[in-house]
Amino acid sequence: MLHDVAIVGGGVVGCAILRRLALGGLCCVMLEKGADILAGASKANSALLHTGFDAPTGSLELACMRAGYAEYHEIRDSLNLPLLRTGAVVVAWNDEDYARLAAIVEQAHANGVADVAQIDASMLYRLEPNLAPGALGAVQVPGERVIDAWSAPLAYAHQAIAHGAIIRRGCEVQGGERESDHWVLATAAGEVMARVVVNAAGLYGDHVERIARPAPFTIRPRKGQFVVFDKTAYPLVTAIVLPVPTERTKGVLVCRTAYGNLIVGPTAEEQDDRVNATVDQQALERLIANGRALVPALADHPVTAVYAGLRPATQFKDYQIEALPGEGWITVGGIRSTGLTGALGIAQHVAGLYVEHFGALDNAVTPIPTSVPNLAEDRPRPYAQANPGEIVCHCELVTRGEIEAALVGALPAGDLGGLKRRTRCAMGRCQGFYCSWRIAQLADGRLADVPQPTPMMRTA
Amino acid sequence: MKHDVIIIGSGPAGLAAATELRRLGIRDVVVLEREQTAGGVPRHCGHPGFGWRECRRLLAGPAYAQRLVAGATGVDLRTGTTALRLEAGGRVHTISSTGPAVVEARHVLLAMGTRETPRSARLISGTRPWGVFTTGALQQLVYLAGVQPCTSAVIVGTELVSFSNLLTMRHARIRPLAMIEAGERIVAPRPGDWIARLAFGARVLTRSTLVAVHGEQRVSGVDIETPRGRETIECDGVVFSGGFVPETEIVRTSHLAIDPATGGPVVDQYGRCSDPAWFAAGNLLRPVEASWTAWSEGRAVAHAIAASLRGALPAPTHQTVLEAAGLVRYVCPQRLSHPSPLVPALRVNVRVSRAGRGRLRMTHGKRELWGQVRSMLPERRLLIPTVAGDFATLDRVVVDLALPAAR
Ligand SMILES: Cc1cc2nc3c(=O)[nH]c(=O)nc-3n(C[C@H](O)[C@H](O)[C@H](O)COP(=O)(O)OP(=O)(O)OC[C@H]3O[C@@H](n4cnc5c(N)ncnc54)[C@H](O)[C@@H]3O)c2cc1C
Ligand SMILES: Cc1cc2nc3c(=O)[nH]c(=O)nc-3n(C[C@H](O)[C@H](O)[C@H](O)COP(=O)(O)OP(=O)(O)OC[C@H]3O[C@@H](n4cnc5c(N)ncnc54)[C@H](O)[C@@H]3O)c2cc1C
Numbered sequence: 001m002l003h004d005v006a007i008v009g010g011g012v013v014g015c016a017i018l019r020r021l022a023l024g025g026l027c028c029v030m031l032e033k034g035a036d037i038l039a040g041a042s043k044a045n046s047a048l049l050h051t052g053f054d055a056p057t058g059s060l061e062l063a064c065m066r067a068g069y070a071e072y073h074e075i076r077d078s079l080n081l082p083l084l085r086t087g088a089v090v091v092a093w094n095d096e097d098y099a100r101l102a103a104i105v106e107q108a109h110a111n112g113v114a115d116v117a118q119i120d121a122s123m124l125y126r127l128e129p130n131l132a133p134g135a136l137g138a139v140q141v142p143g144e145r146v147i148d149a150w151s152a153p154l155a156y157a158h159q160a161i162a163h164g165a166i167i168r169r170g171c172e173v174q175g176g177e178r179e180s181d182h183w184v185l186a187t188a189a190g191e192v193m194a195r196v197v198v199n200a201a202g203l204y205g206d207h208v209e210r211i212a213r214p215a216p217f218t219i220r221p222r223k224g225q226f227v228v229f230d231k232t233a234y235p236l237v238t239a240i241v242l243p244v245p246t247e248r249t250k251g252v253l254v255c256r257t258a259y260g261n262l263i264v265g266p267t268a269e270e271q272d273d274r275v276n277a278t279v280d281q282q283a284l285e286r287l288i289a290n291g292r293a294l295v296p297a298l299a300d301h302p303v304t305a306v307y308a309g310l311r312p313a314t315q316f317k318d319y320q321i322e323a324l325p326g327e328g329w330i331t332v333g334g335i336r337s338t339g340l341t342g343a344l345g346i347a348q349h350v351a352g353l354y355v356e357h358f359g360a361l362d363n364a365v366t367p368i369p370t371s372v373p374n375l376a377e378d379r380p381r382p383y384a385q386a387n388p389g390e391i392v393c394h395c396e397l398v399t400r401g402e403i404e405a406a407l408v409g410a411l412p413a414g415d416l417g418g419l420k421r422r423t424r425c426a427m428g429r430c431q432g433f434y435c436s437w438r439i440a441q442l443a444d445g446r447l448a449d450v451p452q453p454t455p456m457m458r459t460a
Numbered sequence: 461m462k463h464d465v466i467i468i469g470s471g472p473a474g475l476a477a478a479t480e481l482r483r484l485g486i487r488d489v490v491v492l493e494r495e496q497t498a499g500g501v502p503r504h505c506g507h508p509g510f511g512w513r514e515c516r517r518l519l520a521g522p523a524y525a526q527r528l529v530a531g532a533t534g535v536d537l538r539t540g541t542t543a544l545r546l547e548a549g550g551r552v553h554t555i556s557s558t559g560p561a562v563v564e565a566r567h568v569l570l571a572m573g574t575r576e577t578p579r580s581a582r583l584i585s586g587t588r589p590w591g592v593f594t595t596g597a598l599q600q601l602v603y604l605a606g607v608q609p610c611t612s613a614v615i616v617g618t619e620l621v622s623f624s625n626l627l628t629m630r631h632a633r634i635r636p637l638a639m640i641e642a643g644e645r646i647v648a649p650r651p652g653d654w655i656a657r658l659a660f661g662a663r664v665l666t667r668s669t670l671v672a673v674h675g676e677q678r679v680s681g682v683d684i685e686t687p688r689g690r691e692t693i694e695c696d697g698v699v700f701s702g703g704f705v706p707e708t709e710i711v712r713t714s715h716l717a718i719d720p721a722t723g724g725p726v727v728d729q730y731g732r733c734s735d736p737a738w739f740a741a742g743n744l745l746r747p748v749e750a751s752w753t754a755w756s757e758g759r760a761v762a763h764a765i766a767a768s769l770r771g772a773l774p775a776p777t778h779q780t781v782l783e784a785a786g787l788v789r790y791v792c793p794q795r796l797s798h799p800s801p802l803v804p805a806l807r808v809n810v811r812v813s814r815a816g817r818g819r820l821r822m823t824h825g826k827r828e829l830w831g832q833v834r835s836m837l838p839e840r841r842l843l844i845p846t847v848a849g850d851f852a853t854l855d856r857v858v859v860d861l862a863l864p865a866a867r
Binding site (some may be wrong): 232275280284294300302304305306307339384385386388389390394395397401413416429430432434437438440448449450453454455 | 484494504540543555557558559560575576578579580581583584585586587588590593594596597600601603605606607608609663671672676678705709711712720794860
């Protein structure tokens with residue numbers, strides 16, 4: 001079968017592009033090497049929907065973020081996606097920081113984020129009374145948001161499927177040949193043919209790019225580690241608390257998650273390994289200390305989980321997005337640290353490139369609403385409704401019905417990580433002490449990494 | 461309708477209390493259990509070692525759990541029912557398969573037990589693949605689900621529960637490669653290390669720590685630091701055992717006081733919480749005791765609850781605070797209530813933070829109220845025989861361990 005478009009990579013960017021092109025009436029396939037989508041950079045981030053207030057003025061990144069931010073707000077109801085209207089505060093802790101606040105406001109305004117304003121310390125402490133003493137002032141960014149970083153791409157993928165798109169997992173793209181007017185991609189699961197290929201391979205963007213040309217960029221993974229505090233810590237801050245950024249990093253933030261926790265992170269560490277986002281005890285201890293320095297009351301709250309993600313950074317600051325008209329190829333690389341926000345905007349931009357170079361899109365398609373299960377705490381979850389049935393995960397209150405639903409359908413969980421991302425099961429304070437067995441039993445060999453039960457061994 | 465007593469948790473403590481309350485003539489006893497099957501932790505300890513004292517025979521955990529359940533006749537046992545939120549006035553908000561509800565009782569007994577600290581909260585470095593478990597997770601995967609979750613594993617910890625992993629692993633045909641202990645000696649009684657070595661072929665490495673986990677989808681090995689240097693052990697499983705934390709999440713969000721040292725609710729010698737309509741027993745109180753102790757505590761606290769229902773246990777008019785100091789990590793109960801008309805349900809139980817021999821004592825200001833020379837080990841309990849009445853006029857008594865001056 002000859003597809004109009006093959007997208008390499010099932011991260012948030014691939015999922016958003018798949019949705020946009022499928023909505024445009026194209027016959028699309030997305031090829032993901034992992035056992036499930038979101039196997040790379042997109043599985044672990046801060047889950048912030050940025051306004052773009054601090055993005056480089058005039059950049060493609062900013063344009064995509066602004067467009068992505070707006071489209072998320074438009075479509076989120078029809079996809080059942082959450083939005084925590086937390087706002088953010090960029091806090092100055094010393095004179096040097098303080099001196100830079102005015103410039104932050106100025107840049108935000110230049111970027112079109114008009115409601116950003118400087119506030120004084122007393123106003124800051126009225127907003128965030130649990131913040132450590134000593135702040136000199138802050139910039140308030142009312143539009144910054146927290147979302148659910150897993151449900152959003154899942155919803156994009158489901159809507160794409162509803163419009164005829166195909167998602168193939170366990171399907172690593174290993175090479176490809178350009179025939180007269182189409183590509184023949186060699187994958188771990190056989191050949192795939194498509195007129196146009198979109199490279200959205202994230203941390204492997206440069207490797208995949210070599211199928212078409214010498215890669216114009218090199219991926220330099222930059223790791224970010226996080227500490228997740230117990231749900232009891234959730235009320236301690238309302239806004240996303242950011243430091244004044246430095247040249248190299250946006251620094252360590254404290255913020256809420258859609259799942260009702262408080263996170264502290266990320267770190268910013270260069271590494272060569274593109275696969276493993278390891279956590280490191282010393283870095284985690286520093287993050288905990290950092291969190292307690294910002295919000296002293298965190299000292300009374302236990303750590304629930306830790307995680308790390310890899311940013312697909314390159315030697316360039318901006319996104320690397322480009323169409324190669326003669327090659328039937330679109331490069332979408334280096335979506336470093338704002339891809340969750342930018343994804344829908346990137347998808348619009350890619351659709352524009354497609355129309356410019358490769359063919360028309362159908363603008364008359366009415367999107368089919370495809371709601372994903374709600375995982376966020378700000379709206380009712382199944383356990384709290386009538387007849388929720390068995391509760392399997394007691395810490396995150398996940399029902400058997402939710403787990404069973406995530407194991408079937410058009411895009412069933414491929415591995416335990418995928419099941420966690422679809423349901424939150426085993427992600428709470430006990431980390432599977434109470435529920436791993438029941439998950440293994442319900443999954444019954446359907447998750448790549450969870451062994452299948454052999455009833456012979458049961459005794460109880 | 462107000463029940464006489466609601467018990468949250470159907471482990472040995474909760475079931476012993478329910479059974480005893482019925483025996484004492486209390487009619488309306490409701491037990492809430494969030495699992496589909498009652499019995500608590502022993503349900504998934506598929507190895508023998510239970511019931512010796514309370515059932516007068518040696519049973520495997522599941523058989524022991526079944527006996528406890530069978531013994532709780534006349535008790536309204538509601539499995540599949542989670543206590544979600546506690547509210548003053550004996551109100552418990554629940555979720556069950558039919559939806560949310562509120563149940564109410566004159567007294568509530570908290571008996572939610574304990575769990576182990578997982579790898580994440582221990583901040584262990586490395587990747588996060590399948591193959592990293594706690595003892596409880598391993599037991600349940602093996603005995604309840606029938607999964608062989610890995611084929612060779614390293615056990616972190618040397619408490620009694622750590623050694624129980626050897627039996628679970630034998631059953632599931634998992635090769636135990638090593639047991640890793642940060643301290644100078646194993647925490648469990650001494651022959652443990654010999655048994656591990658000789659009967660199970662596991663190395664026991666003291667003064668060692670697990671520093672990193674490797675592997676992408678599955679564990680491929682772990683790094684450990686020993687006095688002889690860093691070493692990588694190839695394995696596809698790691699079990700973090702012990703590091704017990706009371707399952708107190710619903711208590712921490714309630715009006716009841718928590719002791720940061722035990723992680724459990726603050727209780728008096730009758731198991732009464734900071735609100736005397738609420739009681740607690742079993743391993744929720746503190747980490748961690750064997751099932752026999754949890755069972756005995758449940759039974760003893762049932763007597764206090766029954767007395768309170770009859771009006772024979774008045775609310776305290778005065779309390780003596782027992783305060784852990786120095787090498788004493790915690791003391792439980794944390795309060796002695798006055799008046800004290802009944803035999804205490806809980807004996808004063810102390811844990812120290814490191815091994816040593818010294819004078820365990822209770823002091824008020826400079827005055828020693830009680831003292832005894834004792835040898836002690838971490839994670840091993842010490843009981844102090846006290847009569848609350850002796851302290852009736854005191855506000856605060858310090859419990860500490862005086863070591864002989866170093867020579
Ligand atoms: C610590 C951290 C914090 C962040 N915080 C935020 C935030 O708050 N807000 C925000 O907007 N963004 C944030 N980001 C950025 C965001 O997560 C990334 O920009 C985004 O996930 C990049 O998505 P992607 O689809 O480009 O890449 P990926 O998610 O890596 O997707 C690429 C996919 O391609 C697959 N693949 C690779 N090679 C092949 C092949 N040969 N064949 C088939 N498939 C292949 C991979 O398995 C992967 O699933 C953060 C990132 C990190 C690391
Ligand atoms: C992994 C592990 C292995 C052990 N092995 C042994 C052993 O071999 N021998 C031994 O003697 N002791 C062992 N112990 C100690 C064990 O804790 C005691 O044996 C005993 O089970 C403690 O009894 P309990 O009633 O206090 O709590 P548990 O047995 O833990 O029972 C607590 C019950 O409360 C329920 N519950 C918790 N929260 C709620 C809620 N919110 N709503 C409703 N129900 C709730 C739980 O589902 C559980 O059934 C082990 C402990 C652990 C954790």
